[in-house]
Amino acid sequence: MALxxxxxxxxxxxxxxxxxxxxxxxxSCSNFWYAVPQQLYAELTKLExxxxxxxxxxxxxxxxNKRLFTVTPAGLAELAAFAAVPSKPSSIREDLLVMVxxxxxxxxxxxIAQLEERAVIAxxxxxxxxxxxxxxxxxxxxxxxLRESDRIGPYLTCLRGRGFEQENREWCERVAALLRAxxxxxx
Amino acid sequence: MALxxxxxxxxxxxxxxxxxxxxxxxxSCSNFWYAVPQQLYAELTKLExxxxxxxxxxxxxxxxNKRLFTVTPAGLAELAAFAAVPSKPSSIREDLLVMVxxxxxxxxxxxIAQLEERAVIAxxxxxxxxxxxxxxxxxxxxxxxLRESDRIGPYLTCLRGRGFEQENREWCERVAALLRAxxxxxx
DNA sequence: GAACCATACTCAATGATATGACTATTCCTG
DNA sequence: CAGGAATAGTCATATCATTGAGTATGGTTC
Numbered sequence: 001m002a003l004x005x006x007x008x009x010x011x012x013x014x015x016x017x018x019x020x021x022x023x024x025x026x027x028s029c030s031n032f033w034y035a036v037p038q039q040l041y042a043e044l045t046k047l048e049x050x051x052x053x054x055x056x057x058x059x060x061x062x063x064x065n066k067r068l069f070t071v072t073p074a075g076l077a078e079l080a081a082f083a084a085v086p087s088k089p090s091s092i093r094e095d096l097l098v099m100v101x102x103x104x105x106x107x108x109x110x111x112i113a114q115l116e117e118r119a120v121i122a123x124x125x126x127x128x129x130x131x132x133x134x135x136x137x138x139x140x141x142x143x144x145x146l147r148e149s150d151r152i153g154p155y156l157t158c159l160r161g162r163g164f165e166q167e168n169r170e171w172c173e174r175v176a177a178l179l180r181a182x183x184x185x186x187x
Numbered sequence: 188m189a190l191x192x193x194x195x196x197x198x199x200x201x202x203x204x205x206x207x208x209x210x211x212x213x214x215s216c217s218n219f220w221y222a223v224p225q226q227l228y229a230e231l232t233k234l235e236x237x238x239x240x241x242x243x244x245x246x247x248x249x250x251x252n253k254r255l256f257t258v259t260p261a262g263l264a265e266l267a268a269f270a271a272v273p274s275k276p277s278s279i280r281e282d283l284l285v286m287v288x289x290x291x292x293x294x295x296x297x298x299i300a301q302l303e304e305r306a307v308i309a310x311x312x313x314x315x316x317x318x319x320x321x322x323x324x325x326x327x328x329x330x331x332x333l334r335e336s337d338r339i340g341p342y343l344t345c346l347r348g349r350g351f352e353q354e355n356r357e358w359c360e361r362v363a364a365l366l367r368a369x370x371x372x373x374x
Numbered sequence: 375g376a377a378c379c380a381t382a383c384t385c386a387a388t389g390a391t392a393t394g395a396c397t398a399t400t401c402c403t404g
Numbered sequence: 405c406a407g408g409a410a411t412a413g414t415c416a417t418a419t420c421a422t423t424g425a426g427t428a429t430g431g432t433t434c
Binding site: 002005006008009010012031032033034076079080082083084086087088089090091092093094095096097098099100101102103104105106107110111114117118121122146147150151152153154156157159160161163164167170171175178181182 | 189192193195196197199217218219220221263266267269270271273274275276277278279280281282283284285286287288289290291292293294297298301304305308309333334337338339340341343344346347348350351354357358362365368369
């Protein structure tokens, strides 16, 4: 029941179409939730039927028409209710960690390769988050922005995403180097 | 298809019953996967039918009988195949982050309360992981253990779990303090 | 000796998520 | 003008995960 609230939280920033949402859930929102387009469109339909968002048709001549959605007061109330009930912590759920858990009994080469590749991906995400953070705070310092802005939620979740990826990167690099040192692999 | 591999990876450490697995997935394994008992029992049944593990009945007189499972050569091959195909990175999926994303438009009090509670939980997990790490490496230093031991997989995943929770804790504390400073809440 | 907890495991139902294939339109490139 | 990318969205299905309730045994505690 939480994709619903993730969609509502993102729609607080303004009107978006389903297609735009898929883009947001691919990048900026990916620091706290991910969903494929089909899920998002389905969720938007449900949310509208429940009266938590409203859509309005926008006729476009240069490309297919679209529908833009906004959160209704009922939707905001739903979010408030969601925020009021204690949430359960979620843990990491990562295939790569399963492989590392078993690495002593397997050929380490493919695991090392994946760790190194993942470190690069994580580093790229850190940079992406850094760019997003800079853009969000404009020319204010982080401290000033967090004190004065009236829209810090996205910045804060972005900070968490950055921290996660940074930690991820460091761990991947360390483990890859370590496994490489233990069992030197050609190539 | 990854719970299957998580179970196989844990069973590499020795014979376990379904019940014991539920305990392991509650604590030590929770740094990279989580599952409820029903999932685990169902998965064990499937794995046995697929010939990837074998079970043997153990008659007990002081408590209900149990079945202990071990990974077969086919199971090890399945794990090797799993480790050979590139895995997709998974992102955070956390209700609490959804709330923070929306916090500018909500009453911050319950969100702050949850952040502070979560920081305490994360700190407790860090300590738990520290104890597990100490136990795994015995009286060796971390460096020596990682160089010499022939079973470092669980240690490495535990390190990742620790890093995640530490990062989580720092973020929760920082965000809670920040939100408190912005909108002083009584109580 | 009644209540409760730990061990050991199962069934059923629902909800969430992932995968793949599909329909349209328009713009840009070669 | 053919092909591909970007926009905008839909349908169907299969698997995964979560929730809740149950069964059964034996040990411990009040």
